[in-house]
Amino acid sequence: MSNKYAPRPNRLRRSELSTPGSSEKMIAKAATSDADFVFLDLEDAVAPTEKEASRAKIVAGLNEQDWGKKTRSVRINGVHTQWCHGDVIEVVTGAGANLDVIIIPKVKSPRDVWFVDDLLTQLETKLGLEVGRIGLELLIEETEALACVEDIAGCSPRLEAIILGVGDLSASQGIRAGHIGGGDGYPGDMWHYARNRMIVAARANGIDAIDGPYGDFKDPEGYRQQAMWSTTLGAVGKWCIHPSQIEICNEVYAPTASEIEKATAVVAAVRDAEENGLGAANLDGVMIDAATARIFEGVLERAQQCGLVS
Structure with missing residues (x-):
């Protein structure tokens, strides 16, 4: 992936908090939360009749x-909708410096990403903003996207992260899930293949x-289990649809003290061995x-990124 812009920031994304863009009260609460990353939503969390008015909020x-120190983000409507163009123009024109x-939802192929990338470049140039500073995250939530996730993960120098959108992916794939992010009745982790493929594509592209998300916010242990499975595979964070999931x-x-x-x-022992001419x-006893x-x-x-060691 060629990069005509400066290197992307090394952002902390343990917790990405979803916040309806239609609610000024919830936007204010999100700003005081402990989330690493907050995205103000113009897509699923906002009714069609409120989408345009929510841009100003x-x-x-x-x-x-x-x-x-939070990362400030907005989830726009998909490029297939009537709102995408206006979402990008109004939000970046009004608050591009902040x-x-x-976040682009329902991406199906690189061409969806290029549309937003090019529009951002035009706006940054027009508004005198640093070209390329605004990054992108993409939702992998359609079977078409999962089928070409390797191409999508390397398609834009603005790209900072990809997200497994299990709600719409369930519908796209015909999965009979009890709720978003759940897997009741399936013997094992029903999201293992999708998670693993997406994570490999992300890691391969830096x-x-x-x-x-995990829809049942009254089930913290279920949420924790899903988070543990994904972090074991190499994911660095998870969506929070409710503030109770941030902690x-x-x-x-983040790594534990142990x-x-x-x-x-381990690192010290291997270094000592190498200094003494040993390969192991x-x-x-290991x-x-x-x-x-x-x-x-x-x-x-x-x-170190999480601020746990200097």
Whole structure:
């Protein structure tokens, strides 16, 4: 993937909080939340009759609220709708300097991404904004998208992350799920294939992989289990459709104290072995080598990003 822009920021995305763009009260609450990333929604969370009016509320929220260190994002309507063009133009014109990321839903192929990418470039140039500063996240929520996710993950230098949108993917694939993100009645993790394929595509292109929503916010243990499965596979965060899910995300997608301690010991042991001309070392009865160290160096990098080590 060629990149004509500056390198993308290394953003923390453990928790991505969904916030209806039609609610000024909820926008204000999102700004004070503990989420790493907040997206103000113009798509599914907003009724068709309120979509255009909600743009002004989002612009005001981006410009007037104190977002601290949070990443500020907007989910626009899909490129197949009558609202997409206006969403991008009005929000970027009104609050482009205070907008970090645009989320594009229902992407089916790279051409959907190129439309928004080109429109952003035109607007940034016209408005005197830094060209390429506003990043993109894409929702992989159609079977067409999952079938070509490798192409999508490498199609734009603006791209920072892809997200598994399990709600619409269920409908697109004909999955009989009890609720969004659920898998009742299926023997195992019904999202394993989709998650794994999306995560591999993201990692291969140097972008983040985000796990999608879990609709039953009164089931924290179910949410935690889904988060654990996705982080084990390499996802770096998950959507929160309710503020109560933020704390779980911030915990699950960050290394624990014991993981950091073990990673430090492994990396040090392998380094000592290499300095003594050895290709492997023995740590607590387990053989470790450069491949092992590579795994645990990732743990330490993640701990540093989360502010857990210096």
